[in-house]
Amino acid sequence: xxAFSDADLxxxxxxxxxxxxxxxxxxDVRRLVSTDEAWAxxxxxxxTADAAVRDELRSLGSEAAAVPLDVQQRLDAALxxxxxxxxxxxxxxxxxxxxxxxxxRRQRWVAGLATAAAVLVCGGVxxxxxxQQSLGGSDSASTSGLAPQSGPEATxxxxxxxxxxxxxxxxxxxxxxxxxxxxxxxxxPETVGQLTQSLAAASAPLDAKGxxxxxxDLSGDVPAPLRRLGEPTARAACLTAITREYGxxxxxxxxxxxxxxxxxxxxLDGTRVGAGKRLIVVVGxxxxxxxxxxxxxxxxxx
Amino acid sequence: xxxxxxxxxxxxxxxxxxxxxxxxxxxxxxxxxRLWAVAxxxxxxxEEAADALQDALLSALRAANNFRGDSAVTTWLHRIVVNACxxxxxxxxSRPTVPLPETDVTPAxxxxxxxxxxxxxxxxQLPAEQRAAxxxxxxxxxxxxxxxxxxxxxxxxxxxxxxxxxxxxxxxLGHLRNPAADPSVxxxxxxxxxxxxxxx
Numbered sequence: 320x321x322a323f324s325d326a327d328l329x330x331x332x333x334x335x336x337x338x339x340x341x342x343x344x345x346x347d348v349r350r351l352v353s354t355d356e357a358w359a360x361x362x363x364x365x366x367t368a369d370a371a372v373r374d375e376l377r378s379l380g381s382e383a384a385a386v387p388l389d390v391q392q393r394l395d396a397a398l399x400x401x402x403x404x405x406x407x408x409x410x411x412x413x414x415x416x417x418x419x420x421x422x423x424r425r426q427r428w429v430a431g432l433a434t435a436a437a438v439l440v441c442g443g444v445x446x447x448x449x450x451q452q453s454l455g456g457s458d459s460a461s462t463s464g465l466a467p468q469s470g471p472e473a474t475x476x477x478x479x480x481x482x483x484x485x486x487x488x489x490x491x492x493x494x495x496x497x498x499x500x501x502x503x504x505x506x507x508p509e510t511v512g513q514l515t516q517s518l519a520a521a522s523a524p525l526d527a528k529g530x531x532x533x534x535x536d537l538s539g540d541v542p543a544p545l546r547r548l549g550e551p552t553a554r555a556a557c558l559t560a561i562t563r564e565y566g567x568x569x570x571x572x573x574x575x576x577x578x579x580x581x582x583x584x585x586x587l588d589g590t591r592v593g594a595g596k597r598l599i600v601v602v603g604x605x606x607x608x609x610x611x612x613x614x615x616x617x618x619x620x621x
Numbered sequence: 622x623x624x625x626x627x628x629x630x631x632x633x634x635x636x637x638x639x640x641x642x643x644x645x646x647x648x649x650x651x652x653x654x655r656l657w658a659v660a661x662x663x664x665x666x667x668e669e670a671a672d673a674l675q676d677a678l679l680s681a682l683r684a685a686n687n688f689r690g691d692s693a694v695t696t697w698l699h700r701i702v703v704n705a706c707x708x709x710x711x712x713x714x715s716r717p718t719v720p721l722p723e724t725d726v727t728p729a730x731x732x733x734x735x736x737x738x739x740x741x742x743x744x745x746q747l748p749a750e751q752r753a754a755x756x757x758x759x760x761x762x763x764x765x766x767x768x769x770x771x772x773x774x775x776x777x778x779x780x781x782x783x784x785x786x787x788x789x790x791x792x793x794l795g796h797l798r799n800p801a802a803d804p805s806v807x808x809x810x811x812x813x814x815x816x817x818x819x820x821x
Contacts, residue, residue, distance in 0.1 A: 332784040365788060386654055394675055398646060
């Protein structure tokens with residue numbers, strides 16, 4: 320016998336490696352090795368080769384394999400983000416206090432709007448308003464974040480989650496969403512990254528604050544093409560599809576536009592592809608259909 | 622100089638579950654090099670290894686409350702990392718149009734570089750389950766019983782996967798090839814072309 324089949328080789332390897340110890344098959348192989356010259360030769364060769372491969376693998380193990388610095392930094396960033404993010408089952412809500420906060424914000428908003436309108440009317444300037452809404456504990460009520468598009472607070476770099484109020488911007492859903500805003504802004508590949516710049520400051524107060532965005536129905540508050548994604552179930556399916564694909568945790572969702580088209584801008588931390596940076600995924604109205612992202616328009620890190 | 626945390630791994634994991642923000646990081650700091658080595662050698666690709674390790678550590682961080690202490694924390698972490706690697710390998714195999722990326726870039730001493738590279742390449746040609754067993758037992762030096770816990774299979778299965786994996790590596794590395802290639806000379810063992818998973 321000069322050639323071994325795969326099955327013979329596996330059988331002999333199992334015998335040499337002790338996997339057959341104590342089984343009747345071990346006796347069969349032992350008999351073949353002692354009576355068949357080819358098996359005897361193969362056995363001797365395999366024992367020697369097995370030892371050689373063990374040595375080579377052991378040598379491989381003795382090579383230094385410290386985590387490279389870039390990987391270490393990436394892991395540190397992902398773990399830090401995950402540790403500092405509120406737990407998925409965070410229970411935070413003092414509903415009475417949240418209602419009071421909403422009421423106060425609404426009053427501030429009305430006062431602010433009146434002032435702004437007076438200033439603009441006095442200046443003879445047309446008013447164009449972007450609706451900016453933070454939902455963590457504010458339901459569909461407008462907030463003090465309402466600001467003119469051209470104003471400094473309304474730039475993409477400074478979406479002012481919840482107008483900077485720490486007590487209401489934080490939202491958290493089963494999908495791990497920290498904040499949801501409806502800015503209606505029109506982002507592009509060059510500007511969408513700016514959304515994350517203010518997030519570092521804005522996300523800290525979001526921790527464990529506000530009620531869950533999971534159950535917040537926004538279908539009446541968002542542009543018609545995004546109405547489906549305003550529903551909690553559809554939104555959750557979309558965000559779950561995104562995190563399933565890229566890992567990480569959603570920290571911000573913005574009902575906005577991208578290159579002129581209605582879009583959901585999703586910012587994630589700790590993804591598999593972000594290399595330690597935040598990942599921005601822009602999706603269209605069909606996101607989540609069939610439990611897939613389905614309608615991705617843009618993806619980048621910032 | 623880094624502060625040294627005197628708590629054992631289990632205490633640290635419990636502290637993390639109780640809200641200590643630094644405890645999990647200390648566990649990772651202690652074990653990350655070994656976990657990285659396992660991930661790198663199991664996936665054979667630096668980026669896949671980084672992704673798998675990140676996935677695994679985030680899973681472990683979130684699942685810390687479920688750790689029951691049936692095994693050592695390091696064993697538990699290794700299991701999560703190896704499973705993350707195997708998941709990635711399977712997903713990669715299910716996307717045949719995506720070319721396999723470059724293999725690992727761990728430096729080796731110059732004199733051994735060719736041999737080490739040959740060994741790494743041969744290792745990467747094994748079925749993933751055989752490779753994972755060999756990485757744990759022969760490369761990383763885990764006992765068969767510990768590898769069995771990490772991979773969630775019987776010890777006999779680990780022995781079989783290792784033995785069959787070594788035999789195939791021996792063929793790939795030429796240890797079992799007849800250099801004379803003379804048909805009149807009986808070969809030690811001829812090379813097989815197909816592969817099967819080891820399992821006992």
